[in-house]
Amino acid sequence: MKYSIILPVYNEQENLTSLFTRVNKVLQSLKKEYEIIFVNDGSHDKTKEILEDLHKKNNNIKVINFSRNFGHQTAVTAGLDFASGDAVAILDADLQDPPEILPKFFAKLNEGYEVVYAIRKKRKENIFKRVSYSLFYKILHMIASVDIPLDSGDFCVLSQRMVKTINSFPERNRFIRGLRSWAGFKQIGLEYDRDKRLAGTSKYGLKKLFKLAFDGIFSFSFIPLQIMFVLGSTSLFLSIIGIFWAIYMKFFTTAYNRVPGFATTTILIMFVGGLQLFSIGIMGEYLRRVYDEVKQRPQYIIESKIGF
Structure with missing residues (x-):
């Protein structure tokens, strides 16, 4: 089995080295062929240069540089377009999603599941974000036309079959976790504790959070x-x-x-x-x-x- 890891990044220069070290260590322990796809979503810091240096040290690293910032969901979409692994994982670059639990997700995929998504048990974020996220997920779960699991984000592992299915969807206002649920197939959730951001500040401001919420609600509910x-x-x-x-x-x-x-x-x-x-x-x-x-x-x- 070949593994693909999709890592959308935007101005994450403080986290990239630690991110690569931890992800690479996990993948090497699996002793299988793998690729790490960084999608640089129009970063303005030294993200691009750092990724180029990392690629020179490890040819398993692949980099996609956008011409400008297109947004997190679009960056994930690009990663899915280019991922060639039998198992494809999506992680955020801030290390709030610990890569060390990926082997458990891959094991579930081997049991015949097409999607293994992560369910957040606890969030180590400020109370405003915790309350806002909790309210959003409950509202979305209540009104969506498909069953979108509570407290499940983009962190997941997909089979290549599911990746091809999602890639076949032509819509432009992407809400990956909604598309994942809409596609169906055999899915299961695994709980985990979400860590604090390793370094830097969150790139999801209030405007982007509202856009994500609107995309989820208006794309999957009448x-x-x-x-x-x-x-x-x-x-x-x-x-x-x-x-x-x-x-x-x-x-x-x-x-x-x-x-x-x-x-x-x-x-x-x-x-x-x-x-x-x-x-x-x-x-x-x-x-x-x-x-x-x-x-x-x-x-x-x-x-x-x-x-x-």
């Missing part, structure tokens, strides 16, 4: 559209009741003329206006994805490759 329909129907129902109430107050009571109605009118206008903007925003998210697909631009552009 619930937002259904919520929009329910809210619109409720608003219509309440407005019909309001019409009958106004007719009754006008013609059958004397209280109507004593109430100016300015506050009620303002509240109704703000409610309906907010509901319309909210609905337009949801439709815009789906439409934006359709627009991305119609343009048919490549998912990424490669500046250079090393070792292929």
